[in-house]
Amino acid sequence: MLSGTVPYLECMETCTVRLFARDGEPLRDERVRETVVATAHAIAERTGVEIVSLEASASAVTVSLAIDKLAGMGFLAELRRLTDQWHEKKFARPLWPAPEDGERA
Secondary structure, three states, rough: OOOOOOOOOOOOOEEEEEOOOOOOHHHOOHHHHHHHHHHHHHHHHHHHHEEEEEEEEEEEEEEEEEEOHHHHHHHHHHHHHHHHHHHHHHHHHOOOOOHHHHHOO
């Protein structure tokens, strides 16, 4: 360590959130997948959250964020809300299972 410098350590918590599609593989459709990915990036940009990684399969989206678990749940809820709203307007059915469906979310 150089003389006169103060050690600096920044520890970031990483939270991974995942949404599974309600039915089938709707993210196989390129437009659906791109909308979900773009929405995740828009939420992150608007809230100042760093996306560490983002993966979209045919039936799920997984996002790792440089935030704690509570903030991750908020991010997940907003991603679900916005993309479900879009999907229901476009296809007349939800993209993700409702929390009361008892399915994984």
